[in-house]
Amino acid sequence: MRLVASRSPATRLAPVTQGTMSNKIESHLVEDRVFKPTKEFSAKARISSMAQYKKLWQESVDKPETFWAREAKELEWRAKWTKVLDWKAPDAKWFVGGKLNVCENCVDRHAKGSRRNKAAIIFEGEPGDRQVLTYAQLHREVCRFANVLLSKGVKSKDRVLVYMPMIPEAAIAMLACARIGAVHSVVFGGFSSESIVDRLEDSGATHVVTADGGWRRGKIVPLKENVDEALKKYNAIKSIVVFKRTGQDIAMKDGRDTWWHDEVAKVSAKHEAKAFDSEHPLFILYTSGSTGKPKGILHTSGGYLTGTYVTCKYVFDMQDDDVYWCTADVGWITGHSYIVYGPLAMGVTQVMYEGAPNQPDFGRFWQMIEEYGVSIFYTAPTAIRAFIKAGDHFPKKHDLSSLRLLGSVGEPINPEAWMWYHEKIGGGRCPIVDTWWQTETGAIMITPLPGCTPTKPGTATLPFFGVDAAILDETGQECKANEGGRLVIRKPWPSMTRAIYGDKARYKKTYWSDYKGMYTAGDGARRDKQGNFWIVGRLDDVLNVSGHRLGTAEVESALVGHPAVAESAVVGRPDDLKGQAVVAFVTLKAGITETPALQKELREHVGKVIGAIAKPDDLHFAPALPKTRSGKIMRRLLKELVTTGTVSGNTTTLEDFSVIANLQERIAGAK
Ligand code: WT7
Secondary structure, eight states: OOOOOOOOOTTTSOOOOOGGGHHHHHHHHTOOOOBOOOHHHHHHSSSOSHHHHHHHHHHHHHSHHHHHHHHHTTSOOSBOOSEEEEEETTEEEEEETOEEOHHIIIIIHHHHTTTTTSEEEEEEOTTSOEEEEEHHHHHHHHHHHHHHHHHTTOOTTOEEEEEOOSSHHHHHHHHHHHHHTOEEEEOOTTBOHHHHHHHHHHHTOOEEEEESOEEETTEEEOHHHHHHHHTTSOOOOOEEEEEOSSOOOOOOOTTTEEEHHHHHHHSOSOOOOOOEETTSEEEEEEEOOSSSSOEEEEEESHHHHHHHHHHHHHTSOOOTTOEEEEOSOTTSHHHIIIIIIHHHHHTOEEEEEOSOTTSSSTTHHHHHHHHHTOOEEEEOHHHHHHHHHHOTHHHHTSOOTTOOEEEEESSOOOHHHHHHIIIIITTTTSOEEEEBOOTTTOSOOBOOOTTTOOBOTTOOBSBOTTOOEEEEOTTSOBOOTTOOEEEEEOSOOTTSOOEETTOHHHHHHHHHSSSTTOEEEEEEEEEOTTOOEEEEEESSSEEEETTEEEEHHHHHHHHHTSTTEEEEEEEEEEETTTEEEEEEEEEEOTTOOOOHHHHHHHHHHHHHHTBGGGSOSEEEEOSSOOBBTTSOBOHHHHHHHHHHSSOOSOOTTBSOHHHHHHHHHHHHHHO
16 A cells, blocks of 8 residues: 655755766666675575565565564563554654663673673774673673763763764763663764764763774874863763773863773672663764754664664674674764664674774775674775775785675765675675665665675665655655655654654654655655665755765854854765765955965864864855845855856856856866
8 A cells, every 4th residue: 555645835845856966877777787696695694585575575564563573572672562563653652661671682682691702892993902892791891881870870861972982982881871771972083072062962961971082094083172172161061981092191170080991990890781661762863954953863772773683684684603894983873773783782793993994004994804704894885985096906915705795885886886896895796785774764774685686786776674665756656767756764664763852843844744654864766667776865955975964054054153254155066085075165254355274274164163074175265155036045056066167057046147157267267
């Protein structure tokens, strides 16, 4: 049965434009290379034929409660649910009445059983230091840190801000929060102190876990210093526990700041985990939207854990002897779902790496894959493109024969990158799972299953179990094959976000108001004749820079916050490495002179306000910005200008064409 969508007012939904990705769509349409998993791979996989996939998928959307209950039962529940799903769009409750402890599922379950002395995390720091934590050791460390948090007065549902480098203690801090029912809010270590302030204020956090610093390209990222800077503007923090990683001198405030190693030495390694409600909040993670303020995406316990566990089981087909490595940072959803919760719930052995992929050179990842015998490797297209540029001689130096499965996430993977990944890293034998999902979806939604799905370079292929994905036009009709439209999910799924923290109205408006009862992802997509989904990219004012979401409005508001700036407009342009690059147009206040020094200062300013990933790649001064007669900035024209060098699109609503002509000259001059 197909749900019938309400007709949305045409004014609210602008027509789907192909934007900067249009040339890629063309190449997608002619893509006819098909890659099937090898017989050897399929023979060992959980789902080994398309018939099996189709049957299970059909069941999962026809009778979601049957499918999800069967899967969720594989986890450890202290009390069984009375109802699988309670759905009053847009509010979902999964496994109603069920009780569990998420941390117990990820740690205790294995530490108590046959995986006791199995490596949970094999860590390598950027400087080359190593550490292995077995499940039993991880259990003790997590229990200790849970006791530390309790000793600081952290209570159930309190928000704890975690600002850590990519070290095992980041995962330990998150798991310890989950263990005592506290809500972690992890902030990516590359974000600035001002970003920390926003997140502290929005989440109302009372405690912080951080480190003195982390290693990145041989340099120290001054994490504690950034926290100190943030706390000049936020005074509700009662305690800061600081892990000693980089060893430089840092300020410690008496009565508030203490060292991790001193704290864990004082407490017991035993902690009895309590059970929490299935809908107990697990974490808040901030992501960019189309307004200036990042959204706090809230995830809860039972459904989220089920979603991440089940996708690890079927998409990565994790087996007990696998060595898995996801190169994301725990500061992003990929790190939450596919470093911490999913893989640990599966009890797999994983590799964790602190630093940059090119430290000391672009051979680092391949050397680590060889050394640890990595069998499943999950990374982002932007990294793959950087490796292609660095040269084949790096992977060639290493024995990559332990690999059996490759994954990609974060942005559409261009066919060239897919082919290189397949041949040079996968040796032509490893299936590639191109996984589409979002911070909000919590877990992978559209993806091949490695043992059965025929893949084509550039498509995330088919919906995962329980995912009723479709592409709709403005009127709510399903698009025909190869017609572009909006990607929606027509049924609730366990790991879906439950809220934008503290903003119910925004949650409803952002995700659930385009089509009645359906989730709008914000992505444009099309399906080919075989039903494969080709994701085109964001339809809103959100860029995808190196696989990370960045709101143009966020960058604009950072720029306008600078005393020299009157107005700004930010757009994306295609970039070979990053996917999209950030281009800013800036109108200065009267009397301020355009200088290269100011240009540099403004770029640095954005880095300081948001973080290095948001620094504009190009910054053009603009005497005026192109506007409609009613005064709206026409970003569409700026985007076309920076993408093609000219403007051929509709300019009839433009107030003054000379503005565009002027900018065109300036851009040409800047090259
Ligand atoms: C946006 C979500 C999901 C974890 C990392 C990013 C884009 C993500 C793919 C893919 C094409 C993709 C979408 C999506 N995206 N994966 N396999 N193919 N596009 O999470 O920061 O929440 O960003 O990333 O545009 O909406 P996020």
